[in-house]
Amino acid sequence: MDKLNWGLIGGGKGSQIGPAHRIGAAIDGLFTLQAGALDIDAARGRDFAIGLGIAPERAYGDWQAMLANERGRLDLVTVATPNATHYPITKAFLEAGINVLCEKPMTVTVEQAEDIAATAARTGTICAVNYGYSGYALVRHMRAMVARGDLGRVRLIKAEFAHGFHADAADADNPRSRWRYNPAQAGISAVFADCGIHALHMASFIAGQQALELSADFVACLPGRLLEDDAMVNLRLDGGAVVRLWTSAVAIGRMHGLNIQVFGETGGLRWAQEWPNQLFWTPLGETTRILERGGPGLSPEADRASRVTMGHAEGMPLAFANIYADLAEVIAARKQGRTPDPLALHYPTAQDGLRSIAAIRAAVESAQSRGAWVDARPPSLRS
């Protein structure tokens, strides 16, 4: 297969997420980085792009110039800019018929998110949103186990994403973290929008169910913060599952605690992002089994998302690579006029992005009403 042509917006020098995207896109050799507008500082962005091997004439100072020049030349653009710019950039590229992988959050407001989802549907362009942890092989296996009925009906999901990197009061004025708790820069939610929403996407992804309503308790543990640094959200999903979701930025000692437990009628699952190569599965009334990534007897969904043999750790960059591999297959299939491999249809879409924004708004509303239950669905998806 010819390599696909890939563009990157944001993700310049010093970016945390940029390297993860470049590695994710590089791993399988399916994409060639052809164009980029990598930095708000145009000169710095062009320099960095050229350093990455992009031809000077395709190293742009801003995304508008890139859009003007790259129409028809790119198969996929990744948007990894500051949150508030996701909407205009994504919208513009979709309108130009260029497929987009947008970092989360897809937009700032629900109205924008509705617009993106509608734009993607109208233009027939792919809009993916990078809930990248859904790329892990064993996360896909959990989804497959639920889908094929191993757990019976899913009753209950315990999800959490806890870290402690914003717990230091002495560091609270550090510009690197302060903006996250300033509504002017961060919007309506801090740790729930930043971290907790990953856990919610994962719960929905695995259960195959969407949020109906929720009740949230937000607190700011550090004095002076205007947005929450710890949140507990209870949800009901549309298939009847209950979700208990905890997220925190003040949990000193926790690193990247994106953990999930899924309990159904006939079994329970446990998985933790920091040790992603093992999945604990307990069939009702039996002993717990340790499923190994790459091991025999896993689902085709898991096998497709594994590259190295059992017992060798695969980590987060390979989860991202799976999102890119899905997109490559779907894009290639379109170009070749064929049906894509159904196993590739697991990447998160604009619909997921929209649902996430709606859930964030609902959680904020609930938290402001002392935990009142609030409809968690975007307006367009209320039946």
Added chain:
Amino acid sequence: MDKLNWGLIGGGKGSQIGPAHRIGAAIDGLFTLQAGALDIDAARGRDFAIGLGIAPERAYGDWQAMLANERGRLDLVTVATPNATHYPITKAFLEAGINVLCEKPMTVTVEQAEDIAATAARTGTICAVNYGYSGYALVRHMRAMVARGDLGRVRLIKAEFAHGFHADAADADNPRSRWRYNPAQAGISAVFADCGIHALHMASFIAGQQALELSADFVACLPGRLLEDDAMVNLRLDGGAVVRLWTSAVAIGRMHGLNIQVFGETGGLRWAQEWPNQLFWTPLGETTRILERGGPGLSPEADRASRVTMGHAEGMPLAFANIYADLAEVIAARKQGRTPDPLALHYPTAQDGLRSIAAIRAAVESAQSRGAWVDARPPSLRS
């Protein structure tokens, strides 16, 4: 020291909790089991008591006969009968001036609990309640660390007690578990009163703070259940700490998931009851350290509660033994007219029992009001 005279009510043949009490009381050789009314079936109870080495004339058919005959002869009575009988038995023995260790829940209603607390205060008799997990050496060390300021102000506690032993719908009509979800037998709450309340006591015990108000979400995951088999409770404690408490009986694969994480201004702690000999401690900005029970540098509170050397596991029976050792010290000090070792003053009291019952009632009330925030304090302790 002469051994203390101990009596047991309930805990007969087939009881789960009876052996744990007998082992706990036996471990340090501080008590001699002298009298018992062990079973609702008088003959079976007397036989079992005699088999345990109780003299036939002190093996009673019911607690009333025991009370009538043992006045002045016992230093401590343990009450391990069905929940609804805790109140009359405990009250009667306290009135007779006999110290009591009562299984939890101390009573069924808040009014009864107020009465027990008042009776203990009025008679000057010791009334302890068996939140036995507070006996673990490293739980006591966490309490000591908080008390001496290692964590700064406690901001946040994540507590959980999750198991999966009531998840089987096919087994839901089994009399062994069905009564737990029947209000006529179990009262107003199932898994929160049975399990979650242990996690709440532990949170208060460690933080040295008491519940002020709470919001609860109760669900019955199994069809037909009238009481909750899964609950999430958010609390505010009187020292400002936020508690996130999850408890479940349908978490297939979880055994006895009484876990706690305590986050303060200057560090975080993590501990799990199933692996009770290690405590994970992360000072702010530093690496996580693994503290070993019995190891050097622990607090006097932890050292007093350790019996075997570091690296050898101690388990639940030794936690119970620590509660008994505390009581033995306090009872002996009274008999000898001396001040007890302050390190022994960590056993849970009637005040703890009362606060727990009030919290259960508040949680039920909140759950029935879709999570409205409810005062969690007993009437007598509202300032």
Added chain:
Amino acid sequence: MDKLNWGLIGGGKGSQIGPAHRIGAAIDGLFTLQAGALDIDAARGRDFAIGLGIAPERAYGDWQAMLANERGRLDLVTVATPNATHYPITKAFLEAGINVLCEKPMTVTVEQAEDIAATAARTGTICAVNYGYSGYALVRHMRAMVARGDLGRVRLIKAEFAHGFHADAADADNPRSRWRYNPAQAGISAVFADCGIHALHMASFIAGQQALELSADFVACLPGRLLEDDAMVNLRLDGGAVVRLWTSAVAIGRMHGLNIQVFGETGGLRWAQEWPNQLFWTPLGETTRILERGGPGLSPEADRASRVTMGHAEGMPLAFANIYADLAEVIAARKQGRTPDPLALHYPTAQDGLRSIAAIRAAVESAQSRGAWVDARPPSLRS
């Protein structure tokens, strides 16, 4: 059942192993501590004994006085004195017809060990040796699994007992540890005789096979030590199993690393003493299962050795209690003229003690011959 009469020699004030024996004997209430000679310092020993509730006239200044006075009055004597005295004390009590539980090592020399084994056989008295870790419920389950064929033929055992408490060169002259590396006080072997031999007993206990021959590599990592502080021993057992046994006292960070892995034709097992309530079992070609102590489906051997329900940790004191419970059953059966419960016949005997001493001598001989293979059997057990 009437309580059995128990005597203790050694285990006085400050002893590490004394409390473990007293707790182990107390847990099930099967023994009453009636007599003791607890200390080399006669007055201190008598005071301590009286403090434990022993009648003054049975609190002895030395074991000879105890023996003279207690003949016919005791059901069991535990010998927990310094190693060099195990032989004369054990021998004298056995000759007097009193059952003995002797701390390991049973004797210093193979000749003494042969004598003890022969004396026990001749007199028909019980002589047990406290390889106390064989009392753990899941260790007994491993033995039962091997015995009933779950693993097929045992091919390979990886056993280790590693700690780091003698790694500090600055502390090497501390009298508390120096004697262990001084042949005049410690005999011919240090860490292998002290720790490694537990791992070897456990391997034999589980496999149901005995050591045939061995090759040892001993090193003294700390300068100036005359005995080994680290050892690797390869063995062949009489049923064909290969054993790889590592033991160390300089493994900084290891606490009490008594771990064992057993590999057969049809499955593998892993267990660690520091987390004794879980056993990892991998049937050939299947996923690993986590077996929980107290859980359903374990063997009768494991069930007999469990006291509290699944999910509650049991620790080392309960393992010791299982040895005492075995002995109580066998002693009581003799007194009552009945056949003992066969599930009680798992305590280590003088034969085990003898085999251990022979293995230590063989390992020393091999280490002195640069790892030459040496017969590991005691003379009396070479066919």
Added chain:
Amino acid sequence: MDKLNWGLIGGGKGSQIGPAHRIGAAIDGLFTLQAGALDIDAARGRDFAIGLGIAPERAYGDWQAMLANERGRLDLVTVATPNATHYPITKAFLEAGINVLCEKPMTVTVEQAEDIAATAARTGTICAVNYGYSGYALVRHMRAMVARGDLGRVRLIKAEFAHGFHADAADADNPRSRWRYNPAQAGISAVFADCGIHALHMASFIAGQQALELSADFVACLPGRLLEDDAMVNLRLDGGAVVRLWTSAVAIGRMHGLNIQVFGETGGLRWAQEWPNQLFWTPLGETTRILERGGPGLSPEADRASRVTMGHAEGMPLAFANIYADLAEVIAARKQGRTPDPLALHYPTAQDGLRSIAAIRAAVESAQSRGAWVDARPPSLRS
């Protein structure tokens, strides 16, 4: 920097190691795969190469054709062919002045290995050997900790590499594994040469010490095997460290048990390949700390080998990528006539490959002499 030109020999369709190399080389975008001779079946190899994006005229049917045509056009060739062919291919490319990364074992005999090492030295060409686990960030951190003296003198290393994938007697005749135990195909050693040697390289790599002499115990647990499927090797390194090395292919339940423990005068380290993002560090007399990959305070060596932030797992493909990144830096520096970053000088070299082959021969010789101690050094490195 311009991308370097990379060629691949072996690693065709169905190869296990091929994808790991391609991913490793792709991750940082430093190399472009320009040429390949991927399969013994020429047509299949060419097809596969073209599928990978290699130009048809550089997709070769055999390595000789590739060599003839690519002289002067490639910066690095990776040799991932069957073991017996490593020598002629590596030798030929080195002679042509093309840098080589050779899969292990570098050669079959010590004489060949000496020749490769001499050839690399004579021609001034880079010859690296893929002991790829040395690329893990925390392995490099261990090496740095030892080098800067955190552990004092290294006394003892416990290394193991245990799996259970060759334990099934019913599968022993499966051609996929049978060849490994057939001397005609596999050479003089099976599991030690295949797996154990990785553990030995890691021990040397971390300790900065080389093997002096060794004693080995090899066994074939499965009947009919002519080569060992389990081995224990004791070594002495030239800096005084003792190594205990266990390797097995019959350890059912173990996946990829490449674990190492390093004990020095002032601290101990523990690391396991299956959970490579945490390192356990115990300073003498203190509690154990958990060091997180990507966390603050690690060495520059570790930082250079980390790509994603702390708390996100990195796995084996990124370890391989670190080897490739090292080589890219050194090759680029040569091309640019500058001194390479000293942090890149950690890739294993032909010297390491030579030492490994010598250690394998020594271990076989020792095992055949019942564990006699044998010089482990290659002839050219005996002083």
